[in-house]
Amino acid sequence: xxxxxxxxxxxxxxxxxxxxxxxxxxxxxxxxxxxxxxxxxxxxxxxxxxxxxxxxxxxxxxxxxxxxxxxx
Amino acid sequence: xxxxxxxxxxxxxxxxxxxxxxxxxxxxxxxxxxxxxxxxxxxxxxxxxxxxxxxxxxxxxxxxxxxxxxxxxxxxxxxxxxxxxxxxxxxxxxxxxxxxxxxxxxxxxxxxxxxxxxxxxxxxxxxxxxxxxxxxxxxxxxxxxxxxxxxxxxxxxxxxxxxxxxxxxxxxxxxxxxxxxxxxxxxxxxxxxxxxxxxxxxxxxxxxxxxxxxxxxxxxxxxxxxxxxxx
Numbered sequence: 206x207x208x209x210x211x212x213x214x215x216x217x218x219x220x221x222x223x224x225x226x227x228x229x230x231x232x233x234x235x236x237x238x239x240x241x242x243x244x245x246x247x248x249x250x251x252x253x254x255x256x257x258x259x260x261x262x263x264x265x266x267x268x269x270x271x272x273x274x275x276x277x
Numbered sequence: 278x279x280x281x282x283x284x285x286x287x288x289x290x291x292x293x294x295x296x297x298x299x300x301x302x303x304x305x306x307x308x309x310x311x312x313x314x315x316x317x318x319x320x321x322x323x324x325x326x327x328x329x330x331x332x333x334x335x336x337x338x339x340x341x342x343x344x345x346x347x348x349x350x351x352x353x354x355x356x357x358x359x360x361x362x363x364x365x366x367x368x369x370x371x372x373x374x375x376x377x378x379x380x381x382x383x384x385x386x387x388x389x390x391x392x393x394x395x396x397x398x399x400x401x402x403x404x405x406x407x408x409x410x411x412x413x414x415x416x417x418x419x420x421x422x423x424x425x426x427x428x429x430x431x432x433x434x435x436x437x438x439x440x441x442x443x444x445x446x447x448x449x450x451x452x453x454x455x456x457x458x459x460x461x462x463x464x465x466x467x468x469x470x471x472x473x474x475x476x477x478x479x480x481x482x483x484x485x486x487x488x489x490x491x492x493x494x495x496x497x498x499x500x501x502x503x504x505x506x507x508x
Binding site for chain 1: 287323383420
C-alpha cells in the first residue's frame with residue numbers, strides 16, 4: 206500500500222513540477238504553441254480566425270509610451 | 278503554403294521516422310520497443326495524411342488545422358506511452374512494472390484533469406481547446422519525466438547503451454523544443470527565425486533512435502564508471 210501511495214505522490218509531484226515549468230516558460234506568452242511531433246508545417250491555432258494582425262489590448266489607449274507605475 | 282525548404286525538412290523527418298521502424302524490424306527490436314515503434318509508425322502515417330490534406334485544402338484551412346492539432350495530441354499521447362515503456366525497461370529488474378503503469382495512468386489522468394480545469398471556461402471550441410492544452414501539458418510532463426528517468430538511469434547504474442542513447446536523445450529533443458518555445462515567448466521579435474527551428478529539431482529524435490537501432494547492439498553495455506563521470 207505504501208508503495209502505491211508513493212507512486213501517487215510521485216505522479217502528483219511530477220505533474221506540479223511540469224505545470225510549474227510550463228508556467229515559467231510561458232510567462233511571457235505571446236500565443237505560440239509548442240508542437241513537437243514531426244516536421245509538418247504548423248498551422249495557426251484553431252481559435253485564431255484569419256491572419257489579421259492582433260490589435261493592442263483594449264486598456265492601452267493610444268500609442269503613447271507607458272510611464273513608470275506611480276508607486277515607484 | 279510552405280516553401281521548398283520546409284517541404285524538404287518535413288520529408289527528411291518523415292523518412293527518418295520510417296527508418297526507425299525499418300531499423301528496429303531489421304535488428305529484431307520491434308517488439309521490445311513496441312511503443313517507440315508504434316509512435317514512429319503513426320507519425321509517418323499522420324505525416325502522409327497531413328501532406329494530402331495540406332495539398333488539397335491549404336495551410337489555413339480548417340481541415341488541416343483540426344487534423345494537425347488533433348493528431349498532434351494523439352502523437353503526444355503515444356510519445357508519452359513510449360516514454361513510460363522506457364521507464365518500464367529501466368525499472369524491469371526491480372519488478373516495478375505495475376507501479377510504473379499505475380504512475381503513468383495517474384499522471385495522464387491528472388494532466389487531462391488539469392487541462393480541462395484550464396480550458397473549461399471556454400464556451401466556444403471547448404474540445405479543441407482541451408485537445409491543444411492537453412498536448413501542451415503532456416509535452417511538459419514528458420520533459421520532466423525524461424529528466425526523472427535520466428536520474429534513475431544514473432542512480433541505478435543502468436548500463437544498456439541502446440536504452441541510455443534513447444533516453445538521452447529524448448531529453449535533448451524535449452529540451453530543444455522547450456528552449457525554442459521559451460525564446461519565442463521571451464523574444465517575439467525573433468519569431469521569424471525561431472519558428473523555422475522546430476521542424477529541424479523534429480528530425481533529431483528519429484535520427485538518434487534510428488542510429489541507436491542500427492549501430493548499437495541490444496547487448497552493448499557502458500561501463501558504470503563512464504556514467505558516473507557524466508554525472
